[in-house]
């Protein structure tokens with residue numbers, strides 16, 4: 001059976017006034033005009049399904065390092081199954097999880113058709129140095145290590161082994177914390193030596209996996225690029241010369257503005273550290289993405305939402321709204337469809353034959369705010385069509 005969708009469309013690159021998309025099985029079979037098949041009734045704008053390139057399925061209520069670590073695997077999984085449905089009901093047909101206890105299992109259950117949700121490209125555990133980012137230091141080290149969703153590793157060979165452990169888990173990408181928190185002086189501390197980062201990239205690429213590096217500050221971003229990272233996550237403190245290097249090497253930039261928009265309360269810290277942190281974030285919201293754009297860096301939508309009360313999954317379209325300030329409507333749409341799909345290495349994000357039939361059909365898309373879930377008519381995932389209102393009901397949607 002062939003299903004044909006027709007209407008105004010954004011094909012992953014630009015708007016097309018009238019397009020028909022024919023779907024067979026879980027793929028787009030043809031794109032063109034006057035196609036044969038059963039037509040999906042209604043008036044809608046056809047978009048490739050939305051993609052969030054940076055999430056965590058933490059399954060927590062409170063949003064802090066301790067909770068992210070101590071939540072049990074089973075509770076995190078059960079809550080995240082609900083979050084996956086919310087993401088789908090908001091038009092997200094693919095996400096990339098960069099470190100959590102349950103995303104690989106959730107991805108499997110969704111692939112098996114046992115529960116509904118977006119495709120999940122997951123890292124499994126992340127890689128961090130001992131005492132690095134997201135290490136709940138109030139706990140004894142061995143306890144923190146055993147609860148963590150990161151493998152702590154502290155030499156080039158331990159780093160290689162950690163990548164192999166991720167591969168054993170079934171990772172679809174490798175996530176690295178290439179910087180930590182702010183140090184006493186208000187400077188960001190880079191994490192891992194260049195040797196360690198190079199070992200991680202070499203081992204990951206040997207396994208055919210891309211490497212996403214969390215990097216705050218010029219030094220950590222520079223180390224990540226030198227080591228061969230495939231994407232820079234957050235990337236606060238981007239400079240002109242780093243942006244030029246990213247462009248040359250084809251490194252993706254995932255600035256996760258949506259998280260900074262929320263402004264999480266952070267751990268108690270000295271005033272000067274808090275000030276330095278706030279300044280870095282303010283600069284990030286105002287100029288870092290502009291530097292990336294002006295130097296032709298590939299910019300990708302990722303929220304860093306984790307499924308807490310503050311960063312609940314479902315309103316992830318906010319990242320496109322924030323990016324549109326720099327990229328305009330079509331640029332923001334590319335960042336949340338085609339460019340995100342390329343970053344994930346997924347055959348999705350464009351309306352072309354052979355690509356996944358993962359689509360989001362909106363009532364209209366005249367401005368980027370129109371990507372809000374209430375404006376969604378249908379979601380198509382793996383070629384199956386769902387009414388957005390029904391999915392929202394099932395997901396107990398209450399933004």
Ligand SMILES: [Zn+2]
Nearest residue numbers: 054056098304
């Ligand atoms: Zn993150």
